[in-house]
Amino acid sequence: MHQVLSVGRSLSIQAHPDKELAEYLHKAQPSVYKDPNHKPEMALALTEFEALCGFISSEELDIVLDMVPEINEVVSNASVDQHDGEVKGRDLRSIFTKLISIDRDVIFKALSKLVNRLTRENETRQLTSKEELVLKLEKQYPNDVGVLASLLLNLVKLEPGDGLYIGANEPHAHLNGECIECMATSDNVVRAGLTPKYMDVKTLCSMLTYKQGLPEILKGVPINQYVRRYTPPFEEFEVDQCVVDQGGSVVFPALPGPSVFVVISGEGMMLTSTSEDGVSEGDALFAPAGTEVQVSSESEVRVYRAGVNNKVLLNP
Incomplete structure (x- = not known):
């Protein structure tokens, strides 16, 4: 949840x-x-x-x-x-x-x-x-x-x-x-x-x-210039905070597990191999396992992604 x-x-x-x-x-x-x-x-x-x-x-x-x-x-x-x-x-x-x-x-x-x-x-x-x-x-x-x-x-x-x-x-x-x-x-x-x-x-x-x-x-760990990852000491989930500058773009690599994205502020686009969606404050999107997601911004966009803890996925 x-x-x-x-x-x-x-x-x-x-x-x-x-x-x-x-x-x-x-x-x-x-x-x-x-x-x-x-x-x-x-x-x-x-x-x-x-x-x-x-x-x-x-x-x-x-x-x-x-x-x-x-x-x-x-x-x-x-x-x-x-x-x-x-x-x-x-x-x-x-x-x-x-x-x-x-x-x-x-x-x-x-x-x-x-x-x-x-x-x-x-x-x-x-x-x-x-x-x-x-x-x-x-x-x-x-x-x-x-x-x-x-x-x-x-x-x-x-x-x-x-x-x-x-x-x-x-x-x-x-x-x-x-x-x-x-x-x-x-x-x-x-x-x-x-x-x-x-x-x-x-x-x-x-x-x-x-x-x-x-x-x-x-405090989170920087993954790249836009994404900071929060990993708790239990296996159920981890959360990425993503803040993309106006005109910027970031790619979330495909993962073995599903993810949920919630847009907190700003406007932008979320792209996968099968869809292209305009997003803004309040939107929530589901990404199935194995789906690469690209987030680009029209105005600074703040997005949170929740998914299965990466440690579990890498060490089944």
């Missing part, structure tokens, strides 16, 4: 199951998990783009627990827990599980305290980006546990041209901006907050990797 996504209102905090878990969930709850496939995805920023992705580092977690009394109060009973016979202090899995599982009235009280405190403090100091995000999210999703959970996730800010890939079992949420989104074909989503939709808390808490630290930002 390859689409343009414009985010005005923050989307839900969610994670996508890996292939094995997706098959299990589909058999167990086919009305909720409608297919047995996983859903790795990648977002390429068209504008400044903000997202939550992955859990904050251990050092940042300590700061949150020390500096945000409203969260510390809620999860205090989970600050020491036992896993695999080992007692761990300030264990992320315990903290997140406790937070995401608490009663709605507890969330209501904690959020009221947090919002009131930040509103007061905003009159005497500059709030951090995360604190400003809390106030924004609480207006969009009042009394939602995801507002508190956002403090445990990395706030990632992408510049146009930056890419962010999201693997299986990793929490994330798109907050605002426009991007090209590419993902495997699946509708399987396990939600964690910022949503009125169904949240499968038990599945969510058991499936996450709980990996901590900032995610990798992809």
